Amino acid sequence: MKHEQSWQPTTTHKTRVARAELLRQIRAFFHSLDVLEVETPVLSGGTVTDEHIDGFSTEFLYANTGKPVSLFLQTSPEYAMKRLLCAQSGAIYQIGKAFRHEGEGRWHNPEFTMLEWYRPGFDHFMLMKEVDALLHEVLGATTDSEMITYQNAFITHLGIDPLTSPTSSIHQKMLECGIDIDGMESLSRDSQLQLLFSYGIEPKIGLKAPCFVYNFPASQAALAKISPSDSRVAERFEVYFKGVELANGFNELSEPAEQRERFNQDNKKRVLSGLPEKPIDEHFLQALESGLPNCAGVALGIDRLLMLQVGASHIQEVINFPVSRA
Amino acid sequence: MANYSTNEFKGGLKIMLDGEPCNILENEYVKPGKGQAFNRVKIRKLISGKVLEKTFRSGESVEGADVMDTELAYLYTDGEFYHFMNNDTFEQIAADEKAVGENIKWLVENDVCTITLWNGAPITVTPPNFVELEITETDPGLKGDTAGTGGKPATLTTGAVVRVPLFVQTGEVIRVDTRSGEYVSRVQK
Numbered sequence: 146m147k148h149e150q151s152w153q154p155t156t157t158h159k160t161r162v163a164r165a166e167l168l169r170q171i172r173a174f175f176h177s178l179d180v181l182e183v184e185t186p187v188l189s190g191g192t193v194t195d196e197h198i199d200g201f202s203t204e205f206l207y208a209n210t211g212k213p214v215s216l217f218l219q220t221s222p223e224y225a226m227k228r229l230l231c232a233q234s235g236a237i238y239q240i241g242k243a244f245r246h247e248g249e250g251r252w253h254n255p256e257f258t259m260l261e262w263y264r265p266g267f268d269h270f271m272l273m274k275e276v277d278a279l280l281h282e283v284l285g286a287t288t289d290s291e292m293i294t295y296q297n298a299f300i301t302h303l304g305i306d307p308l309t310s311p312t313s314s315i316h317q318k319m320l321e322c323g324i325d326i327d328g329m330e331s332l333s334r335d336s337q338l339q340l341l342f343s344y345g346i347e348p349k350i351g352l353k354a355p356c357f358v359y360n361f362p363a364s365q366a367a368l369a370k371i372s373p374s375d376s377r378v379a380e381r382f383e384v385y386f387k388g389v390e391l392a393n394g395f396n397e398l399s400e401p402a403e404q405r406e407r408f409n410q411d412n413k414k415r416v417l418s419g420l421p422e423k424p425i426d427e428h429f430l431q432a433l434e435s436g437l438p439n440c441a442g443v444a445l446g447i448d449r450l451l452m453l454q455v456g457a458s459h460i461q462e463v464i465n466f467p468v469s470r471a
Numbered sequence: 472m473a474n475y476s477t478n479e480f481k482g483g484l485k486i487m488l489d490g491e492p493c494n495i496l497e498n499e500y501v502k503p504g505k506g507q508a509f510n511r512v513k514i515r516k517l518i519s520g521k522v523l524e525k526t527f528r529s530g531e532s533v534e535g536a537d538v539m540d541t542e543l544a545y546l547y548t549d550g551e552f553y554h555f556m557n558n559d560t561f562e563q564i565a566a567d568e569k570a571v572g573e574n575i576k577w578l579v580e581n582d583v584c585t586i587t588l589w590n591g592a593p594i595t596v597t598p599p600n601f602v603e604l605e606i607t608e609t610d611p612g613l614k615g616d617t618a619g620t621g622g623k624p625a626t627l628t629t630g631a632v633v634r635v636p637l638f639v640q641t642g643e644v645i646r647v648d649t650r651s652g653e654y655v656s657r658v659q660k
Contacts, residue, residue: 196507197506248502325523325526326528
């Protein structure tokens, strides 16, 4: 082992310099496009309702109401940044810490650095072009990026259709991809598709240049608009490069009633899976009531981007003190 | 035996799978941004030696396997069992033919082998990386061949057959790599 003692950083001076330089490049990129850097609170009264995303929470004992308040560490700055957009902020970006209450891994640390930005007047296609420009600039990629729909990625690389194939052929394909898991049938269709994606598609896409996968199934819409031309898919995209998921973006849902409905549906799924319900961020919904401009937004993992830039094989090589040494 | 959650998975951890003790070789955390978390695990079954891949839901627990390695010197075989002894405590353990398997041909008296015990009973016997054995039979080679280009088969005292250079003769002791089964050198008696 290279780093024997747990007080020591797991990074080298070289990667620390590379991080500082990457952040400088990103800020210069947005400065040149006149996108404003903002800050929003890391601690928030509301949190995400997603079944598979958990925030850390803590108690605030000094609230001006005199009662203890539960606050959550943000899993992304999405809701707060959209409140700024609703307050006519115009194009904004943020570089900050995000937190997910989940395990560590080669590509995962529960505390990580996220770049998130929003472009009023953009749809997801325009935003994908901008993400591509940023990636080409910081990674120096010379090849053109790939663009493929979620549906075509499955058809091309696995020979099944994620929108129409029967469950039996999905199970069959999972076995062919070597996905040996107890109780495969009890996984949701989305989890089955996600496993197939990570075992059977991720290793084959975005090998030389970033790959943009778009039009995710509507059941995985998260906060994206449903496509007006095909209600089976949502205007959501992800970016894959060299085997890692780098970014996730939406043509942003702006309809408050539908947003509330999705939060409620999430909480219903949580209850069915035996998980606690999450408080809905009412500030965010009130902001949507006042009107979110048409916009597209994207979140990008800075640590993973840095890993690709310096050729790191584990996220610990780019984070000074990963959670096991925090 | 304790249970382990997937969060504790790492290379070297011994767990039970399908009633067989296994060694975790690799563990990868798979978590799509908005999706369910899984652990993709490469496992070696310790009795059959099979390597396979298994996927677990993150947070799931599996039973640990009481498996430990111990260094014991080989004593002798009574035809049915192979007897080993701890050189410090003089405690003896007998392994059956199934545990010794293919490695029967590398067992040399007094050599210290690694015996893997599951619930106290031997399941595998791993000989030292290098053993020295005498040749009991090989064709007399051509004089003057020192490069050992072609080679010839030689039978050793344990019955093992190894390719040796042409200049190596019956009665000589040779050093063999037990991992590859290849000849390394002659040994001065």
